[in-house]
């Protein structure tokens with residue numbers, strides 16, 4: 001994919017010059033750094049950088065609040081009452097759902113619980129939940145507590161995927177075989193996509209099909225997938241999904257989360273749901289009726305009127321996504337991540353082992369993050385990063401996670417990062 005002369009600053013600059021998304025870098029503010037060449041930010045899988053246009057949209061809402069007070073719900077450029085609807089079309093494109101299937105609401109773990117309340121409906125014989133083996137702790141706590149809530153012992157009810165001895169990622173055939181093995185006892189498959197630690201992405205369509213084959217519900221946590229992968233949740237028949245927007249989606253710390261519920265489940269009165277007034281039929285919401293009248297879409301899962309400032313920053317960030325488009329972002333992401341992998345192997349191959357699956361043309365097996373095992377002085381390397389202006393993520397004992405974010409990271413950033421790792425050795 002790359003040629004020897006691209007293992008140079010000049011080569012990296014040339015790749016930037018030819019990059020169709022290069023103009024988007026100027027849309028973002030980079031953290032300050034002691035390094036005169038600027039910050040090398042590779043933590044977009046944790047907290048995305050701030051889009052410059054966020055200041056403007058925040059200012060708009062502060063002005064609307066100052067000018068209109070409560071009337072801001074109906075007045076101004078973007079009235080607050082339907083404000084979350086400003087995000088709907090962008091989310092629909094982002095995850096491949098119908099506009100009735102996606103909504104911006106709450107935060108991630110809250111949405112996960114709301115979805116589990118509706119889609120984890122265990123019975124005496126069908127009560128098992130399949131999750132990743134090394135999933136983010138919040139997901140583990142959520143499923144454990146849901147199992148307990150229904151009277152099951154999580155030790156028995158929550159089954160973790162099993163990678164083979166010595167392997168960090170799970171082979172697809174093993175994953176599908178494990179679904180078959182649990183068989184009739186399987187109530188729910190709830191996987192992340194991508195895995196936060198290894199960067200492995202799963203074949204969501206195949207998993208959904210296999211889970212449904214056993215009468216199970218299938219949902220995904222897209223914390224590391226939304227804004228990173230090209231998704232088709234509706235066509236893949238996924239039952240539900242949740243995601244946050246502060247990582248690849250750059251909406252700011254603690255930003256609004258998203259939820260997807262397949263239209264197959266809308267209007268199904270047999271599905272249990274925790275309810276709040278924002279999920280009530282918009283036509284009579286303000287009649288303050290005693291009984292809940294659900295909106296016939298995923299919006300029925302909304303509880304509260306949403307935080308407008310968080311939605312405003314998300315709106316600014318989604319504008320950038322709509323301009324750049326997800327397929328183009330993924331295309332650059334694949335190339336940039338492969339560039340990082342190639343430079344690491346050319347320059348640091350003796351002490352760096354990439355754990356994330358290798359790029360494949362035929363399916364998305366990874367996004368824009370490389371999880372790398374450092375076999376030499378990982379802690380010292382990470383300690384040296386601060387002075388060099390590098391921001392990325394270290395997980396004990398020896399894993400470095402680096403996300404070249406296609407909207408704002410350049411090939412030059414990637415080249416400079418690898419030089420720092422190489423020079424350290």
Ligand SMILES: Cc1ncc(COP(=O)(O)O)c(C=O)c1O
Nearest residue numbers: 107108109136138192196223244
């Ligand atoms: C996979 C995954 N699940 C859950 C969370 C928790 O998110 P929140 O604090 O927004 O609920 C994170 C946060 O990084 C995550 O990566």
